[in-house]
Amino acid sequence: MPFPTTHPALARALETQGYREPTPVQAAVLEAGDGHDLLVSAQTGSGKTVAFGLAAAGALLGEAERFGHAETPLALVIAPTRELALQVAREFGWLYADSGARIVTCVGGMDARREQRALASGAHIVVGTPGRLRDHLERGNLDLSALRVVVLDEADEMLDLGFREDLEGILDTTPDSRRTFLFSATIAKDIATLAKRYQRDAVRIDTIRRDTPHGDIEYRAVRVAPNEIENAVVNILRYFEAPGALIFCSTRESVRHLYGALRERGFSAVQLSGELSQKERSDALQALRDGHARACVATDVAARGIDLPDLGLVIHAELPVNKATLLHRSGRTGRAGKKGVSCLLVPYTRRRKAEQLLASAGVQAEWSGPPTADEIRQQDQQRMLADPLFAETPTPEDLVLAERLLEGRTPEQVAAALVRLYRARLPEPEELLDDGRGARPERPERRERTREAYQRPEGEAEGIWFRLPVGRGQNADPKWLVPLICRLGHVTKKDIGEIRIFDRETKFEIHPDVEPRFRKAIASASEGDVRIEAAGAPGPRPAAAPRGRPGGRPSGPPRRGPPKGAKPRGPRAPR
Known part of the structure; x- marks a missing residue:
């Protein structure tokens, strides 16, 4: 009307x-x-x-x-x-x-x-x-x-x-x-x-519809290994290639780190956090409005009230603390009738938290792994072929230069050079791990199961044992656990010995030579809910139960007297 x-x-x-x-x-x-x-x-x-x-x-x-x-x-x-x-x-x-x-x-x-x-x-x-x-x-x-x-x-x-x-x-x-x-x-x-x-x-x-989420926002939940969040942000930015993207982190330190990582990879990015001066914040916002920057890494407080044109993508590099924060962050896109995408990066260890968050906000999200390098390159090809530049009418000066380019070159050589030029301005996508587990992992059995992820070579000295509160129930996998341990503990892969994954935790060895350095590094380091702690060595692998009585007890007469180590009972009170 x-x-x-x-x-x-x-x-x-x-x-x-x-x-x-x-x-x-x-x-x-x-x-x-x-x-x-x-x-x-x-x-x-x-x-x-x-x-x-x-x-x-x-x-x-x-x-x-x-x-x-x-x-x-x-x-x-x-x-x-x-x-x-x-x-x-x-x-x-x-x-x-x-x-x-x-x-x-x-x-x-x-x-x-x-x-x-x-x-x-x-x-x-x-x-x-x-x-x-x-x-x-x-x-x-x-x-x-x-x-x-x-x-x-x-x-x-x-x-x-x-x-x-x-x-x-x-x-x-x-x-x-x-x-x-x-x-x-x-x-x-x-x-x-x-x-x-x-x-x-x-x-x-x-005018708020509380029974349905914002209709112009497409929500996506992206499974990612805890140590690959930074690479996942890179691939999501590259896959969507939105004119403007806002990436949310929980702390100023996280903003600084991710901003530096994106700039290092060639992204035109700015940062917003409370520690910046007013001039720095104003310059960052103006760069986004002018199109000189296409990605902004920000904390929740710094991004409050920001209205940016052509903001087509919001990435939650760290999960929001509650549904209000989720909806407010996501509401930066999908404005004024335009469509937008809101991507939550969900480490395997925090899937349940993400599901609860989405349910409380009434949001239906599409679960998937991060975009692969091949998918991104396919998108690049489609974007290049559909580039409006090819539809523009060439000027006489353009035609003269085009004729000169074709002198002594085949059309295929000129087109190949154009492809290389197009790719040169794009940051390279990252190779990421995704095991394709789209559904929630099955509830682990009550009996504690274990798997030998890595085994110590024969003859090598036993290391010092540590534990992570991540097990089969959280999709623990050596492919992402090893890099995580290396980063948090400032060690390399060769310093890690045996790894044993249980239902609710993972225990692993660290070589005695690097144990003091490792212990000092993990004292203040954590990755989301994942913190490394010292632990005792796990017991021997459970042997197959002998035949006989159920539960593995050998057949024969029952043992008389109290169990070993139990305190003797006093005299029974009269009835």
């Missing part, structure tokens, strides 16, 4: 930007009409910034075509992060361009004196983060006495980040006559309490 009636200046802006019909949240907000407070829960990427921008127009402009002289602010938008605040300011910039709105941003990490001068010059709309806004308020730089509209964007995230006191300090200084729009992914108890205190008869709008 076409956009409902909006302010003429904003209607022109929507038309210029190519908006033909409203998203569900925009339609619901416009239908609520002027004069009401709004309590809105909407899905990430649903167009909520434009929604509250349109909803505020009536209170800010009324019947006027343009704003008057900028003095004290008429609208205040509060967002949890710098990136989201700057993004809101950009959206408002084009939405209110024809109305002559003066928009000022106040965010942490930027020049506070420049913001002070901008506020002193007058503003119609102020967009900022809670801490910086309260700082300007307490210093007397920000006057909220004339506010007509206050917007709390991603209020749940602001409370999670500890901004409750700042929000309350700001809202307590605003006029009672203001309209308050509260947008949140979920309306939990603390959000409801905030709304009850600062809103009046708010219209409740809920």
Whole structure:
């Protein structure tokens, strides 16, 4: 349906930007009409910034075509992060361009004196983060006495980040006559309490479909050996070749490591984490928007509120901690009607955790192994043959150069050179292990089984035994256990002796010469849930049970007296 009636200046802006019909949240907000407070829960990427921008127009402009002289602010938008605040300011910039709105941003990490001068010059709309806004308020730089509209964007995230006191300090200084729009992914108890205190008869709008996941996102769960996550990220990036990809890690250290690994392999990547300066973060985001970078490695906090164009792929290099994080990460793609892919990398040791996570989020994921090098090269061939470059009309200069290339060369030689040139710009795919186990491993038997994965050569000295909490039930396999042990323990394959895989754990030997170094390396090293610990030597392999009584006991008269090592019983009490 076409956009409902909006302010003429904003209607022109929507038309210029190519908006033909409203998203569900925009339609619901416009239908609520002027004069009401709004309590809105909407899905990430649903167009909520434009929604509250349109909803505020009536209170800010009324019947006027343009704003008057900028003095004290008429609208205040509060967002949890710098990136989201700057993004809101950009959206408002084009939405209110024809109305002559003066928009000022106040965010942490930027020049506070420049913001002070901008506020002193007058503003119609102020967009900022809670801490910086309260700082300007307490210093007397920000006057909220004339506010007509206050917007709390991603209020749940602001409370999670500890901004409750700042929000309350700001809202307590605003006029009672203001309209308050509260947008949140979920309306939990603390959000409801905030709304009850600062809103009046708010219209409740809920456009989130909780019975089905985001329809524009295809979820994939990719089985991977714990020591091959980095290589799996490489192959997924190469397989999809999305214009933009966001790769999530749990820690800053993980971000640094994966970012360095991708750059080393020739990917145009940037990183986002809390340790970067504001300029570094802004430059990284701009590189993504300009197309100079195609992959961004980020932590959850750094990526909060980021809206990137053409983001077709999200990779969870480390599993999300809960379903909210899974849905929020994945919601960075599949926005504004575009399709997207969300890939979870699932180490064999964490399959059950991943299945529980997907089930709690109501997500049906397609399970598979990582893309193979052959599959990636096949994709490369198809992409090359379908390259729009071949459909372009050549210029006269192109034709002259083409004729010169064909002088003394066959068409096959020229085409082969083009193929080599095309491949040269692509990072090489990695060779990965996948044993094809698509189904959940069968429940192990109660009896402890063992397998001799590696055996110590005859005559070689016995090593020192260690254990990993990974066994048959977690698809333990020497093909990925050995590289994992080598990396965590700073040893090589020749330093590892016998390996014995049981149902719930694996025991292995380390050569005595390297044992002190190995023990020191594993003291602080772990791989997800996998941590190496010292262990006693496993017992001898169970021999075949002798014939006779069930359970392997020899036939004959039963043994009399207490079992060996048992304490003698005292006299039996009289009945």
